[in-house]
Amino acid sequence: MAVVALLGDINIDLVLDIPAYPGEGGEAIATGQTVAIGGSATNTAIALARAGHECRLIGRVGQDAWGRQALSELQKAGVSTRWIGQDPAEPTQLNMVAVSATGERTMFAYRGANAQLSADMIDEAALTGAALLHLSGYAFLQPRQAGAALRAIDIAEQRGIPITLDVPGGVVAALAEALRPLLSKLDTILLADGDLPQLLGRPRDETLESLVADLLEQGVKRVAIKGHGTDSLLRQANTGDSAPWFPVEVVDTVGAGDAFAAGHIHGRITGLRGVYCCRLANAFGAVAVTRKGAGQAMPSLDEVLNLMTGAR
Numbered sequence: 001m002a003v004v005a006l007l008g009d010i011n012i013d014l015v016l017d018i019p020a021y022p023g024e025g026g027e028a029i030a031t032g033q034t035v036a037i038g039g040s041a042t043n044t045a046i047a048l049a050r051a052g053h054e055c056r057l058i059g060r061v062g063q064d065a066w067g068r069q070a071l072s073e074l075q076k077a078g079v080s081t082r083w084i085g086q087d088p089a090e091p092t093q094l095n096m097v098a099v100s101a102t103g104e105r106t107m108f109a110y111r112g113a114n115a116q117l118s119a120d121m122i123d124e125a126a127l128t129g130a131a132l133l134h135l136s137g138y139a140f141l142q143p144r145q146a147g148a149a150l151r152a153i154d155i156a157e158q159r160g161i162p163i164t165l166d167v168p169g170g171v172v173a174a175l176a177e178a179l180r181p182l183l184s185k186l187d188t189i190l191l192a193d194g195d196l197p198q199l200l201g202r203p204r205d206e207t208l209e210s211l212v213a214d215l216l217e218q219g220v221k222r223v224a225i226k227g228h229g230t231d232s233l234l235r236q237a238n239t240g241d242s243a244p245w246f247p248v249e250v251v252d253t254v255g256a257g258d259a260f261a262a263g264h265i266h267g268r269i270t271g272l273r274g275v276y277c278c279r280l281a282n283a284f285g286a287v288a289v290t291r292k293g294a295g296q297a298m299p300s301l302d303e304v305l306n307l308m309t310g311a312r
Ligand SMILES: OC[C@H]1O[C@H](O)[C@H](O)[C@@H]1O
Pocket: 009, 011, 012, 013, 037, 038, 039, 040, 043, 095, 107, 138, 168, 254, 255, 256, 257, 258, 294, 295
């Protein structure tokens, strides 16, 4: 198995179950709650570690109980915490996540220690021997953390390490300006089709094919379009692959995109063809949505393979 370096948020998610999203100014009574580890890059790291890869997570937590819980859960999942700093001034990021009965989520975040990761904190050793560097788009929301992500990208580029970037749902408007100059550096970008126009600053009615073609012209080598109830796609310069979504019962979509990214990365670093990367990504995502929470909902490889082969 391979070494994967990942950079992004390390959070504690407080997930509240609500019957339906009440709309602005409305009120909802929670019917249940879960407190567990989350953060987009963190979730992907947990899924890849469960698939047997050596995952080195680069990030920052607070010197507090949430930070200690996060480090302990990461270690239990087999993720290396050697490159995670403990910030003396800022708390670990706490995310309030409201999940409705249909599994859709709304998040409220205080970024805390994550946003304190800076370029000078990036230790080149974290990328030594890495088959891939994976970044979460959330890392580009705050200038200091974005500087750290850019430093990691520079190191990866110098060493010829492929870079993957996940664009989380709901934040593309805030990220587009920061992400556009990076496109030519990416091996793979993973995003939802609905986020493409905003990422590229193009009209909403433009076809998916022309938007993907634009991304490829800008130098991204592979564009992975997340399916959720629909086919997922993988486009490269001369080829395109797709795979159908798995019809599972959706309990909670938090972390689904992170699991999807893990499936693609697992396929990529184990040398699988594009169509199998798509299938794996769908299966990782599908298992994740059948369970509550993010980090703890990340699937094992056995669960993924059972879903793909129809085993019970
Ligand atoms: O992608 C899901 C993650 O995004 C947010 O950062 C939450 O922490 C959650 O775990």
